Amino acid sequence: MLTNNTKMSALLRTPQDEAVLILSSPKRREILKEGPPQNIRNNILGKGAYGTVIKAVYKAKPVAVKIVKNLGDCNHQTMRNESHVLGWKHANIVRIFKVEITMNFAIVIMERFLGHSLQKILDCMELPLKHRVYIGLDVLAALMYCHKRNLLHMDVKPKNVMITWGNNNENWSNKCYTCKLCDFGSSVKITEQTTAVKGIIKGTVRYMAPEALKEEYLHSSADIYSLGMTLWQMKYRHLPYDWLECNEIVAYQVVKNNLRPTACSSQKAANNNNQAIVPSSRQSCYSKTLVDVSKNSLKNVQNILKPPKTTLTSSKGNFDGNHSQKSIRKPFEDLNIVAKSSENVKCNVSRANRMYPDTMFQIGDEAIYVDPIKEQKYDDLYIKCWDNDCSRRPSGKDLRRDLKELL
Known part of the structure; x- marks a missing residue:
């Protein structure tokens, strides 16, 4: 039986023989x-x-x-x-x-270090609550360090979080990795005399706070918003708003109608349309910046609902992500696996709460126990992070305290 750390270790290790x-x-x-x-x-x-x-x-x-x-x-x-x-x-x-x-x-x-991005980890495996919290705390530590030095990252997302094996600085016995925030190409410097900055920001649209989309004054709470989106994605393994095809629609709905991602909307999209879509074909859509969006007209934009594929593809062939036999399922034998689904592999937490006080889900060869009460508290945290009013979002210290209470 493989443990969480064994699977994570297998994923993070890379070949040592390389040309210099x-x-x-x-x-x-x-x-x-x-x-x-x-x-x-x-x-x-x-x-x-x-x-x-x-x-x-x-x-x-x-x-x-x-x-x-x-x-x-x-x-x-x-x-x-x-x-x-x-x-x-x-x-x-x-x-x-x-x-x-x-x-x-x-x-x-x-x-450079041995490891992969958080996005790749999410494409390959489900993260139990404690590891979502560990990762969230690491990213939050990086953001608080930046904010103390008057810098906003402005592009927090799983692709910009690297996970490297080893170097556990928190003395948690079951945490054998360290998360590192990268890609500061969208970062914004705030002067010591001000606590906010205004202007066109280059962050990724689907993770951006409403005030950033509206090009209003920005505070450290804009990064907290993006971290909240990342906390949500770590749980459900969907890209934010994956039922919406166009970034223009996403930006409009977030600003005008306070739209936020939900697992239910993604599942409804899958149930209402039998036509599959490969996430890689929409990569440019998810990575577009606000500058890219502003260059396009909303005149002919359509709200297209398409479900994700339910299979994973690797050099070993195709297999169903939810129904593969254990005897042939080898999640980390081939690290070139391409995820064709961001579908959440867990049951809805509220449903689990109705059925069992402490529910066990079998993921691959490893059992994951879900505490519905803690999961609800986790949900409440990321919902606070993406409050439309930036003044009501938790501070870094408050969020760190609340995350640690989940451990």
């Missing part, structure tokens, strides 16, 4: 002039519209290097924002060692 790219001064100048080096396929950690992230070694330390083509003021500002945390040392923030910007390319050199 030394980031000497000449090599950095070459990258800044010509872009990512050729023949580095095995060194690529990620690639997308933002640029390329590769593995390398800098001053005898394993690092990740983000290489971004300098296409205009927007990219230029993003790279400058990354430098807000340059040289910071905090256990829950990915360290930035160097930021260099030229007319052609820009690079960010940051720490």
Whole structure:
């Protein structure tokens, strides 16, 4: 029988044999002039519209290097924002060692470790309450550190939370990992004389607070709102508002009608429409920023309800995420699994509360016990975080206290 820590360990470990790219001064100048080096396929950690992230070694330390083509003021500002945390040392923030910007390319050199993003973890496994709380506390510690130094992150979401195996600083016996907040490209600096800032923010629309969508004055409570969305997603494993196709609709409904994500709405979408949609085909939709949305007209926007697929796909073949036989289900044998469903694999907590005082759900080879009372308190916490009135959202200290009470 596999334990939570065994499964998490298997997911976070990565191969040790890799080609070494030394980031000497000449090599950095070459990258800044010509872009990512050729023949580095095995060194690529990620690639997308933002640029390329590769593995390398800098001053005898394993690092990740983000290489971004300098296409205009927007990219230029993003790279400058990354430098807000340059040289910071905090256990829950990915360290930035160097930021260099030229007319052609820009690079960010940051720490590298064994692990994956929280989004990938959620795509592969369900998290019991205690681990959702552990992760929430780690992210909150990073945010409180930023806020104390007059910095708003403004893009808190599972993709920007890295989970690395080991380094448990809280002395929790069943926590063998550390969460690190990354990607400060949307961060905003607040001056010591003010407690708020106003302007166009680049955060991801589906995690943004209403005041950010309206380009109003922003406080640290805007990050608390995004953390609340992340707490919700850790429980239900849906992308926020996954029953809505367009970010324009999401932004409008959040601002005008106080829309918030619910597991019930996602399930109704699945029940009302038999046509499946692959999340990867909507990736650009979920990652769009407010700047991207403002460029599009709402004239022809439609509210499209489409259900998620119910299968997972890997190099070993397809299998049903809910009904696979234990004898053939090997969740972490192949780490190239692509999640085709963000469907919640647990029963609704209120339903569990009606049926059993303490309900056990079997997930893969591991039993997960659900305490309906604590789950309801967890729900109440993230609902407080996304209150439409930013003054009624909990402070970092209050949220930390309430999360610890769930352990």
